[in-house]
Amino acid sequence: MTITGINFNYDEGFDKEYTTVDLSFITSGATYNINGPIKVTKDEYQASSVNNDELKTLIKGKIIEDLQA
DSSP states (O other), X not given: OEEEEEEEEOTTOTXXXXXXXXXXXXXXXSSSOOOOOEEEEHHHHHHHXXXXXXXXXXXXXXXXXXXXX
């Protein structure tokens, strides 16, 4: 998995704090192909933004949640 972009969403206007984050990514090497973006909350992003491995874990968790829904 390669993270290709991080987009901050300002649902309450640009003069306010960002509200959500879209994490774009690409995958390869599997028999299926899943591509982003995945929308996460501000809190989820802040907790995982320490490094790319944490962000990848967050993305994988969101994909699993969506598949199990």
